[in-house]
Amino acid sequence: MAREQVTIGIMGIDQHENGAIAVSRFLREAQMEVSYAGLFNTPDTLVDKALAGEADVIGVSCHSWEFLHYLPELMRRLKDSGRDIPVVVGGSVLTPADRARLAELGVAACFGAGADAEQIVDTIRRLARPGVTRREAEAPR
Amino acid sequence: MQPKTRSGIPLKPFYAASDLPGGRTEETPGNYPFTRGRLQATRSAGGWIQRELSGEGSPKQSNAQLRYLIEQGQTGIDVIGDAPTMSMTDPDHPLARPAAGTQGVSACRKLDYLEMFEGIDLGSVSVSSSIPAVFSIAGLVHAARQAGVAPDRLRGSTIQVPLYCEDCSYRYHLPVGFRTRLAADAVAYCATRMPRFHAFLEDSYFFSESGLNSVEEMALAFVEIRHILRRLLAMGVPVDQFGSRIAILLNCSMDLYEEIAKIRATRRLFARMMHDEFGANDPRSQSVVITCHTSGLSLTAQQPANNIVRGAVQAMALVMAGVQAIEISAFDEAYRTPSREAHLVGLRTQQIIDLESGIGQVADPFGGSYFMESLTAEMERRIWAMVTEIEAAGPIDRLVEQGYFRAILHAAMERHGQDVSRGRAHLVGVNVHAIPEDDDRLLRAVSEMKFEPCEEHVERIVAFRASRDAARHQACLRRALDCARSESGNLLEVTIDAFEAGATMGEIAGVFRVGCGQAYDPFGRLPPPL
Numbered sequence: 001m002a003r004e005q006v007t008i009g010i011m012g013i014d015q016h017e018n019g020a021i022a023v024s025r026f027l028r029e030a031q032m033e034v035s036y037a038g039l040f041n042t043p044d045t046l047v048d049k050a051l052a053g054e055a056d057v058i059g060v061s062c063h064s065w066e067f068l069h070y071l072p073e074l075m076r077r078l079k080d081s082g083r084d085i086p087v088v089v090g091g092s093v094l095t096p097a098d099r100a101r102l103a104e105l106g107v108a109a110c111f112g113a114g115a116d117a118e119q120i121v122d123t124i125r126r127l128a129r130p131g132v133t134r135r136e137a138e139a140p141r
Numbered sequence: 142m143q144p145k146t147r148s149g150i151p152l153k154p155f156y157a158a159s160d161l162p163g164g165r166t167e168e169t170p171g172n173y174p175f176t177r178g179r180l181q182a183t184r185s186a187g188g189w190i191q192r193e194l195s196g197e198g199s200p201k202q203s204n205a206q207l208r209y210l211i212e213q214g215q216t217g218i219d220v221i222g223d224a225p226t227m228s229m230t231d232p233d234h235p236l237a238r239p240a241a242g243t244q245g246v247s248a249c250r251k252l253d254y255l256e257m258f259e260g261i262d263l264g265s266v267s268v269s270s271s272i273p274a275v276f277s278i279a280g281l282v283h284a285a286r287q288a289g290v291a292p293d294r295l296r297g298s299t300i301q302v303p304l305y306c307e308d309c310s311y312r313y314h315l316p317v318g319f320r321t322r323l324a325a326d327a328v329a330y331c332a333t334r335m336p337r338f339h340a341f342l343e344d345s346y347f348f349s350e351s352g353l354n355s356v357e358e359m360a361l362a363f364v365e366i367r368h369i370l371r372r373l374l375a376m377g378v379p380v381d382q383f384g385s386r387i388a389i390l391l392n393c394s395m396d397l398y399e400e401i402a403k404i405r406a407t408r409r410l411f412a413r414m415m416h417d418e419f420g421a422n423d424p425r426s427q428s429v430v431i432t433c434h435t436s437g438l439s440l441t442a443q444q445p446a447n448n449i450v451r452g453a454v455q456a457m458a459l460v461m462a463g464v465q466a467i468e469i470s471a472f473d474e475a476y477r478t479p480s481r482e483a484h485l486v487g488l489r490t491q492q493i494i495d496l497e498s499g500i501g502q503v504a505d506p507f508g509g510s511y512f513m514e515s516l517t518a519e520m521e522r523r524i525w526a527m528v529t530e531i532e533a534a535g536p537i538d539r540l541v542e543q544g545y546f547r548a549i550l551h552a553a554m555e556r557h558g559q560d561v562s563r564g565r566a567h568l569v570g571v572n573v574h575a576i577p578e579d580d581d582r583l584l585r586a587v588s589e590m591k592f593e594p595c596e597e598h599v600e601r602i603v604a605f606r607a608s609r610d611a612a613r614h615q616a617c618l619r620r621a622l623d624c625a626r627s628e629s630g631n632l633l634e635v636t637i638d639a640f641e642a643g644a645t646m647g648e649i650a651g652v653f654r655v656g657c658g659q660a661y662d663p664f665g666r667l668p669p670p671l
């Protein structure tokens with residue numbers, strides 16, 4: 001069975017990595033393929049890495065307010081690329097108002113401080129399915 | 142299951158005289174090996190320095206914040222830079238603009254420091270900083286010069302983080318050998334010119350926030366102290382010239398007994414190391430100054446009022462352990478840059494402990510306790526075993542380059558995440574006694590009060606660049622480059638001069654990188670100015 005491909009990265013000059021590393025770990029434990037895009041991404045570099053890694057889902061981790069600046073650009077860039085990859089944003093800085101704002105931008109799911117691992121895995125698996133199913137159909141038998 | 146401390150030390154139901162390591166101790170506070178404290182009386186130096194980690198927006202905005210905290214009774218100041226400043230990047234760098242001033246002060250040139258410290262009596266207030274050391278010291282030196290305060294009156298500290306800064310927290314994008322030289326040059330410069338200032342502040346707080354336990358935290362701290370110290374000795378700086386300028390900024394988690402034991406063990410290990418191994422004779426070089434932050438990692442975005450209690454418990458442990466300065470991580474730190482309200486609660490918590498509880502009246506109240514002496518000895522043994530193991534693994538520079546420490550730090554991040562998500566470590570409001578988000582309202586309003594990047598200040602920096610004397614500016618950067626290349630001369634000295642000539646932190650760090658054979662701009666956006 002094809003596995004879910006997830007690209008996880010942090011944008012701007014935010015260097016808090018605990019969350020991104022923890023999430024990458026439990027996604028791998030749940031048998032997903034995680035491509036860790038690391039720090040210092042811009043919307044361009046993150047989308048490029050996601051396209052190169054044939055990501056089914058893009059995960060953005062944030063522990064600063066830079067996401068307010070970068071997310072609109074990321075969503076625009078993704079739309080321009082013609083690929084409809086769902087974006088998931090996680091970080092303890094996300095407030096209820098932020099989550100509403102990100103949903104308006106077209107972000108598929110947001111995880112604040114209360115999210116548990118199981119909830120994140122389930123959501124990403126559900127969002128990744130169309131891409132995974134497509135790859136399964138295309139896979140040589 | 143047998144209960145354990147956070148570091149995994151097994152605990153008995155109770156302790157008795159037979160648990161005292163080596164029988165009764167006759168050691169008194171203020172005497173070698175300083176397990177029980179640096180001083181005989183906790184009050185003889187006016188108690189501990191009470192402060193909150195601050196800095197936000199432009200230097201002028203931060204100045205207002207610092208003055209407010211001093212008005213409220215803060216007895217020292219501690220400044221942290223925003224993410225660009227902490228990474229030696231100027232605020233007008235394309236990657237820095239959206240973050241300018243949002244998580245600390247934006248400070249990249251001499252004038253920024255003059256504005257940040259304006260009206261603050263640098264001759265009496267202790268000024269500490271987490272901003273990369275050569276720049277924060279250069280800025281402070283210029284601010285003091287402007288205010289007519291002699292350098293030998295300056296008090297405070299600045300963190301030195303040469304070994305671990307690329308693996309967690311804030312990257313300098315400089316090789317480890319050069320980072321160590323930066324640290325040693327700063328300490329050597331200050332040892333004679335700023336003898337009251339602690340230029341050698343080992344910061345175990347920032348790297349232990351990855352989730353290290355207390356044994357790992359102090360082992361890595363000692364490894365870094367010893368690494369810088371050996372470099373200074375190799376430069377020919379006598380140990381007693383800088384030994385008394387070493388301080389440790391450590392982390393205080395929720396395991397109250399273990400944190401007290403950790404601090405007692407650290408003082409003892411430090412004293413023995415300095416005396417036996419490095420030949421320090423001055424008692425001040427043997428008795429390390431300890432300053433602390435309460436743990437940001439222990440704070441939760443859920444039910445944030447609980448964080449006030451956590452800060453109080455941790456600060457009580459620190460006062461009982463007899464530390465020299467405390468900062469309480471603000472209750473809203475788990476989800477935002479600390480608000481004014483949260484800073485005030487942190488400061489008031491310290492003031493209540495100080496003025497109402499009486500906890501700080503007696504030095505080392507746990508001295509002689511069967512349990513505490515036993516735990517202190519066990520912490521001491523475990524910390525030193527790990528230091529020995531690390532130093533046996535290879536030359537420290539090479540271990541850094543090979544990712545040896547990165548592996549330890551990343552393993553700790555994963556372990557912490559698992560401990561919380563699997564409920565192995567209790568976190569009230571998160572994995573136990575959680576409540577629905579809609580009911581979690583108390584003190585949550587501050588989380589929606591964000592502030593914008595300080596665009597106006599960024600534009601001032603852009604205009605400032607165009608206004609400088611180009612020839613003088615270029616000549617100073619050239620000297621900084623030569624100093625970085627030649628491996629002789631003092632990097633702090635050239636930084637002080639370059640600030641005077643209008644160079645910015647990003648430019649100076651950039652030419653240092655070029656001197657090391659690296660790219661000027663680690664993000665590949667800016668052309669080198671030379």
